[in-house]
Amino acid sequence: MDMDLLLISPPYWDFYSPFLALPSLSGFLRSKGFAVRQLDLNIVHFNRMIDKQGDAILKELQNDHVYDGLDTAYKNVFKANDAKEFTRKSAFIQPGQLSGQFLKKNFYQFTLDEINFLDGIFHYIYFNQLYKKNYWDKLAEFELDSIMEEVSSELLTDTLLGNECMTLIQQGLRLIGFSSTSFDQFIVSCIYARMIKRIHPEVKIIFGGSYIPVLVKTVRPDKQKKIFDLCDYIVNGEGETALELIIQYTSKGQGELADIPNLCFMDSSGQVVHNAAKFENFQQLPEPDFNDLDFELYLMPEIMLPYQSSRGCFWGHCTFCDHDANYRYNFRSKTAETVVENLAALKKKYNNQHIQFVDEAIKPEKLKEIVAEMEARELNSLDWMYYSRISGEYTDDLVQRARALGCRLVLFGVETFNLRLIKMIRKGISEKNISKNLSMFSKFGIKNIIWMICGFPSQREEEIWYDIDKLKENSPNLKGVFAGLYRLERNCDMYSAPGKFNIIDSDPDNPYIFKSHYNGELIDQNQIFSLYKQEYAPLVSELSRSHNRYIIYFRQEEQDEPLERGLSK
Template structure:
């Protein structure tokens, strides 16, 4: 992002657009899309010139790193400027698109053949030139032996394999390993997929601390990769998966080390660092969710170590704001952490993901607020009793209402996720959840409230797949060429069809957005945390 937002990049992009337009309409693009490509490049040129992008992007960057960040009108305008610039830049690679929210190509991230095509498509893959011009020299000229690339979201798949391909072109001796939750969910797919091993030497699945250490030891020694835990690699013509999978003792792990991260380049006036107090989900029952796959069992980190982590991060990185990145913090842990932070007078502002657990009392919420908690993130998903039962959420709407009320009384902001289109859900049931959100004045009027509606997706490894008939699922499948599929298309014998769910989802999202503006709280959790504290630098 730092490179993309540089003045040199904007000027060079503008020159490239001018160069392409000067060659004439019929020489731009291919096939029947000459007119479309020419039109989009024209739009990009007009936007860059009209909005004086070089100066405006510089203003946006400096504003977001200063006290101007806290002026909401300026904050919104900064991100709109950056978004328009990214869209304009993306026109060089049409039909690929880039924005502050996402990046997309016409190639599918769920198909290894498409991944290979995207990696080799210099005309439509923006990462090819970006990495080649700005990253490759530093990676390949420093005697690098091992390159690790983490992929935690599908939006990172194309950039990751593009980088891997470029590195292999320069130096095939560099061992490239990829890790992250995406590949943990694709272990069985990787065993059948030889194409990706032309770009990558190995994959690390599940947890990576001991795996990465073991890989380094073998690269320095006998290269016996069978001894590296959690490794997927190719040996001759066979793809091997090292089992049993290693589960980390999180009490043996050190405090997170953020050295090497360009923390000062982030578009924020203050640092918000993530910290885990646990791994996995202690509930592990939600039928729609496959996050349990990432961690083979739930583990709590010793409370003394968590407090030690906080002290070290404060000292080393001047951390004032923190996000507990646990999937959901148990109530007892929340209570204990809060008590210890109060006793230490730590003066850290933080947020955490929790459940609408009946044990989350007003007293515990009050204690958390006194300890510096400014916001909690909840999965509401639905307020309909039947749907909640099918989801196996283990929450009750009356308890949820009570917790929302107590958060309001104690001064803790709330973010809620809702799901639209769970199999067999009717339009009326979906709108019941919408009404629960938009009719709760205390929630809507509380500072920092946010809510994100999500369209149900039938994800690989979700418990719902163990008994699809129970949920009225029929004709489950995915496109034949999608050998990296993380989900399925489906039909139902009751409730809304997937198409109807999509329409209702758009309506629910628009109704929520009318009442809860996207910026800043629904746009960025970390930015929202800073806004709740309102302490300019």
């Protein structure tokens, strides 16, 4: 067997576009001469789940009792108040048609409401059953075995057994890495690792991904030992160099575990060892390699590749952010020349029309450099979207030039318009610049999506009403508002120093539940939840063309009504 490593992206994650972690690692390791295979079991499982359960769940939702119990967010997406209206609106889906390909092939024929309806159905089928599992109250004590039993299902295990992973092991594969971006993915990684170890104990398992630093920080050391019943190594941080050295150690006996950066392992005495951290020279990393991925499986109507021009966050001060501190405070960026070289290479290799920059945020200054380099190289054959921060540095000239070079969509983290809260969460923006940026981008034909958070610690009802009014005021310049209730995550500054943020108490089993005050007056969380459900969330739904950034990106206003109804199956 010539393969050095199999990288797996497990369920449950985005099903519109590939996630960047595996292609980035594959690109690096292949540049070093290693034989690497990447396998996106997330998209495989999504398509299997829709194919096998879609029709039954769609019919189930047409039942009054089931539909009445739906979360309001789903009802807002379906634009149906009851099961009868839902049934009428689902009439365009014939029995046996419901599939990812049904949406993909008819993306420009469906009305916008039909696309959003299908998107809501897919999210409900794929994620809602997972979230109904009763494992959240087991997180505080990290009851891993119990949580795995809650999440496991025959369909989930069949996704692993029915794929090439087991065949590759039989052919001699001895090293597998799982990349997790969320707790859900981590649990599925544990389930899959346990299955593999029971059948093939000789296989070495690596756990990595952006969720791992959060896990290591928030789970007690004695509880962390449970993880090593399922895996051999944990990569706590960036994985390029760590995986290179793990391959050399396991396949060639070269080096020592203690010398592998970002590695966690259990030593001969049964103690968990955490090696020193290392941050990659990001400028020198090659472009991602998507060779193993079948773009047809994803729901995007045209090929859109994720790309990262920087790692970390150039701002890094937000008190609600739960990213690992090492990631937040070690910002590195590729030069504009390298970025454009990478984009051109990807375009030549994959013939993609679209790029999604997945940086935490791109500085206006860096955007200006990238735009200038694209102009110099006449790279005007790509359309793209990116994430940014509200800033007074944006100018009409820069935004207009970005649009001319293909920028279709920008996503801003606004969180709140209220100055007191902006200061408390250390966002570093102003209300004036929020409105200015939204107006500027909209003027030149770039769509705006903003993120908002409701229910911050100490946030009063009148401050929520202020945000509601400001959303209405800025609505002409918005295509989407992505909002949710505040979650007090264990890895954020607010959780680490609750007193500084007027937090009195919190529930370790539920990040939504905490007690806070404003000037000594206790905030009534039930009133906050009620205001969010009755006023805030419905407004957000009303202001948004879709709750999905890909739909907002790809659909133009003139496409809201289809030109023809010759739908593909």
